[in-house]
Amino acid sequence: MGVRLSKDKLTSYFFTIISCFFFALAINLFIKPNHIVGGGVTGVALVINRYIPWGIGLIAYLLNIPIMIMSFRIKGVSYTIKCLIVTTLLNFLIDALAFLPAMTNNPLIGAGYGGVFFGISIGLNYRYNVSSGGTELLGQLIITKFKHITIGKILIIIDGCIVLIGSLILNNPENVLLALMMIFVGGKVSDLVVNGFDYVRMCYIITAHEDEVASELMRQSNRGITKLNGVGMYSKKDYGVLMTAVSKQQFTRVKESVLRVDRNAFVIIVNTSEVIGKGFK
Structure with missing residues (x-):
């Protein structure tokens, strides 16, 4: 040390x-x-x-x-x-x-x-x-x-x-x-x-088909996904919120995968300067 x-x-x-x-x-x-x-x-x-x-x-x-x-x-x-x-x-x-x-x-x-x-x-x-x-x-x-x-x-x-x-x-x-x-x-x-140049994008995906979307994402991007529980304050319905971090090379493929499974999914993209953990730093 x-x-x-x-x-x-x-x-x-x-x-x-x-x-x-x-x-x-x-x-x-x-x-x-x-x-x-x-x-x-x-x-x-x-x-x-x-x-x-x-x-x-x-x-x-x-x-x-x-x-x-x-x-x-x-x-x-x-x-x-x-x-x-x-x-x-x-x-x-x-x-x-x-x-x-x-x-x-x-x-x-x-x-x-x-x-x-x-x-x-x-x-x-x-x-x-x-x-x-x-x-x-x-x-x-x-x-x-x-x-x-x-x-x-x-x-x-x-x-x-x-x-x-x-x-x-x-x-x-x-x-x-x-x-x-x-x-x-x-x-x-x-x-x-x-x-550095290799910035990461954090994706928050709000969908009523969280299991199907998560399976498709893991198949396409080989990234870990965390499921959060969310409630729509207007509709009072329960929704799954999927959170994942992907590289800029994977982002387009992830977006296409989500919309292929659920056209009504709500996707929030945030540019993240650094991610520390398995698969990243």
Whole structure:
């Protein structure tokens, strides 16, 4: 068990370094050359860098100091030290790779590729449970005091203000659209990094012929099926509710099997990012 834990930690450290590397590349290859101000502490650092000729990484590191002090008081020593190590590595790489030439001078392409690189970095952070500080950590700290607000809303407010203020300071209204595009692309890519391409669909099938439908499904998809008992609140009739998880390759065949047995079946499909168990992970 000790060897396994050590291996897991080494894997986490390795991908943390990769995450910081992709973030630094996004800044130096696409974001800074095209003067795009996204959210986060690095967005503020990019604006300050236009007027103070310090490295973006150094500025971002200094901006993170008050957040780290708050983290120390709220989250404790061990969590803050872990964040501080990642933040130090990230901002060091941003300045160390500042010599790299721009990959494009087209802001639209820069926002797209910047979003891809940011998405890889953010996805790896989520997947291996690390934080690089900045507004993400600030949002986690704020939510401990204002529990009625979700972390998503907090980050939207903080990053939205940074994007708007940065656009006004730089007199670049197009930056708002570019930042939104970058955030959207980054979100999609981070979801792929965390969940992969092989998403699963959860099927809920409400039918008066549950035994026949279940038999046909098990014959066609070779997946486990769970029967739930349901009552139609309008008709007051008892119905069987069949629940099963299938891969995207099996979904069409499952749908056809259900309708072949019961044309009046009510089928609910839910996209599920992850299923753990026999036949899956």
